[in-house]
Amino acid sequence: MEANKGGKIRYKIIAIVVLLFIIAGAYAFSMYGKFKETINEMHEPIERERSEQRENELSLGKGEPISFLLIGVDERKNDRGRADSLIVVTLNPKEQSIKMLSIPRDTRTAIVGKGKEDKINHSYAFGGVEMTIATVEQFLHIPIDYYIKVNMEGFKDIVDAVGGVTVSNPFAFNYEGESFPKGEITLDGDRALKYTRMRYDDPRGDFGRQDRQKQVIAAIIKKGASLSSLVNYSDILEAIGKNVRTNMTFDEMKQIQANYKEARHHIEQLQMQGKGQKMNGIYYFIVPEEEREMISNQLKKHLNIGL
Structure with a gap:
């Protein structure tokens, strides 16, 4: 399904554009210093120099296809937490296209470094960002060049910083003491966080929740990239x-914004097919090998990696 079809997919490049579009607006308003300070605060390197899935060093200057892993983490006090959301994004500037894949959090796979199979989102609880990246790379057989980790508990701060968001709710539901009627609703940070967390009362389960997360991120992007919101750029x-x-x-962000921004003109959302299954009383999402291989090949082709 192409992501430029339908309102639920107007989010362009999820969290990456939240960062890059706001950065682009900053240059126009000469806020270079403050943005650089924020990016330096966000910077959290990982030990490896490059993915083992890449034979050669990645060159942003040459406009080579790149990949990101968006990790939405539910971190509580004194708890590392688990990956609440895993979204793989690949950008091919020559094709001017983006592919996005949401990996269901309950997907059963081998956890790199643990020697066992488990839910893919548990990789974060076991070994943080690096184990999560390694596990996703092994699952899809593609390199992950960059990660963006968002603390979902603090997600509400971002919503409040842009002055709240408006979304179109597909069906009415109640969650954690809040009512969310069907139709257009406006959310502050607390309500937005609850809106994106509800899963069990959604007829589409985790897939429906992922769509609601994307709705809120799309609304953040729309307000964050607007001129009116830039008056609150310090809070954002x-x-x-x-x-x-x-x-x-x-x-690297400057190079990506300069050399890869045209990829936003064609966005395709991939959905991984599978089925739920209980093992020893625990629910898992089982992805057939042929399905995993098909998705892997699509992403490899987009990244110009030999099949």
Whole structure:
């Protein structure tokens, strides 16, 4: 399904554009110093120099296809938490296209470094960002060049910083003491977080919840990229600096914004097919090998990696 079809997919490049579009607006308003300070605060490198799935060093200057892993983490006090959301994004500037894949959090796969199979989102609880990246790479057989980790508990700060968001709710539901009627609704930070967390009363389960997360992120992008919201840029930057971490440097972000922004003209959302199954009383999402291989091949082709 192409992501330019339907309102639920107007979010362009999810959290990456939240960062890059706001950065682009910053240059126009000469706020370079404050943005650089925020990006430096967000910067959290990982130990490896490059993915083992890449034979050669990635060159942003040459406009080579790149990949990101968006990790939405439910972190509580004194608890590392688990990956609440895993979204793989690949950008091919030559084709001017983006592919996005949401990996269901309950997907059963081998956890790199643990020697056992488990839910893919548990990789974060076991070994943080690096184990999560390694596990996703092994699952899809593609490189992950960059990660962007968003603290979902602090997600509400970002929503409040842009002055709240408006979304179109597909069906009415109640969650954690809040009522969410069907239709257009306006959310502050607390309500937005609850809106994106509800899963069990959604007829589409985790897939429906992922769509609601994308709705809210789309609304953040729309307001964050607008001129009117830039008057609150200090609050926006403070919220992003506190709740977002990435291995991208400030210079790498500048290169990506300059050389890859045209990829936004064609966005395709991939959905991984599978079925739920209980094992020893625990629910897993089982992806058939042929399905995993098909998705892997699509992403490899988009990244110009030999099949």
